[in-house]
Amino acid sequence: MLAAPAAAQSPTLETVKKRGQVTCGVNTGLAGFSAPDDRGNWVGLDVDFCRAVAAAIFRDGRRVRFVPLNAKERFTALQSGEVDILSRNTTWTMSRDTSLGLNFNGILYFDGQAFMVRRSLGLKAAGDLKGASICVQSGTTNELNIADFFTTHALRYRPVVYERLDEVLGAYQNGRCDAFTADSSQLIAERLRLPDPDAHEILPDLISKEPLGPAVRQGDAGWANIVRWTLFAMINAEELGVTQKTVDADRESSNPEIRRLLGIEGNYGQALGLDADWVASILKAVGNYGETFERNLGQGSPLKIARGRNALWKDGGLLYAPPVR
Ligand SMILES: N[C@@H](CCC(=O)N[C@@H](CS)C(=O)NCC(=O)O)C(=O)O
Structure with a gap:
């Protein structure tokens, strides 16, 4: 028989909850990824990713403090605990993943x-x-x-x-x-x-190859799980056609994959230390992967970048997230 699952434990999650905010290291100003808009709000794909993590935890994508970091400062800021996540057009390489005390958690944007x-x-x-x-x-x-x-x-x-x-x-x-x-x-x-x-x-x-993705400090596997599964949830939601607009109505869906994703059947959030509806909160805050891509980098943005490699695997791209089950 399988042992009962251990309660989710993440010192970083505890700290974040006490503080009431995620701190997120971002670019100092890179259109499409992270930059303040004319009203001083941070916008971009890397920014939305941090908002997604905040929404998963607090049901509120605004509970983030953004810390702008240049190329040189970024790893020290994560190592020292100044930020909880580094979400800043950062390439996942072997040396960064193994010898800096950091871990990468999937690929948010396939670049070169x-x-x-x-x-x-x-x-x-x-x-x-x-x-x-x-x-x-x-x-x-x-x-x-x-x-x-x-x-x-x-x-x-x-x-x-x-x-x-x-x-x-x-x-x-x-x-x-x-x-x-x-x-x-x-x-x-x-x-x-x-x-x-x-x-x-x-x-x-x-x-x-420049696989860009979010990094966390090594040694808090529970926190890494939250960050990694936030990314997978955004990709899986796109694949299942669940959007910011449809997320409420999709609670009635009879598709078992959608029901698990939205926490209607089973409670996959629990093992992350999150609520059952953690994915619904992410989608309400920023939408699925495709929605944030189009808004920040794609046709809804001045950059007009095509999905290309960053399309879902079923559309000929490289995005492939493990299933929620
Ligand atoms: N993906 C590459 C490059 C990341 C990078 O820092 N690119 C520069 C050139 S566009 C940048 O974003 N600079 C902004 C800054 O340092 O404030 C890496 O991880 O090393």
Whole structure:
């Protein structure tokens, strides 16, 4: 016989509940992922993810304090306990997952590194960047990847490295480098901040895998479960067609998968230390994965990024969440 499940235990969840808020490390300002809007509210996919976790815990997606972090500061902020979650266009790599005292919890956005150049240069591919000077931000995977790329292709290049994103963009804008390299989604966002976006293009090659996802401190498996299953719940809700609008009516659904997801049958929230309707709370706060994607990065946003790899597996993409059962 199976032993009765242990009560959910997570020191981080206890602290968060006492504090009444999740603290979430986000980007200092990256359109589509995390940036304050004109009224000072944080918006974006990474922001919505934190709101989803807050909603799962408090039934209220507003119970988050956002802490803006640049590339260099981000891991220390999580390690030191300044934030409970790092949800900041951060690539899951082996060294970060194993030697920084952190754990990643799934992939929120499948990205890859690209190059932005002036259209007037007439370049066709990344391989045309022979001898180019390349602007890149320090403390990122991007800084390491360009070294790999130019070594592999036996091409010379000159890195122009800055610690802050504004410095990198400014340097590119002022012609201090021929190309700006970053994750493709970030280049799409940054290009729109340039005075004449149409004068710049993003070369089609992706030179790396950049699986972006939320990280937590190692050693609190209960908290990691909450973060990981919040992501899976958002993806599963899209797959089952449950949206922000339909979530209440879907309580009457006869589909057993929907009934389990919404806590009508069984109580899958309990093992996370959450209420039975934790997923319904997430959906009411931010909607399912597809809804937050479209609003922040897709057709409902200035970025107009296609779902591509970030479509559900059944639509030819890579999003595949384990089932609730
Ligand atoms: N995904 C890459 C890059 C992440 C990254 O920090 N990108 C820069 C370039 S767009 C950024 O977001 N900078 C904003 C900041 O540091 O404030 C990583 O995890 O290292």
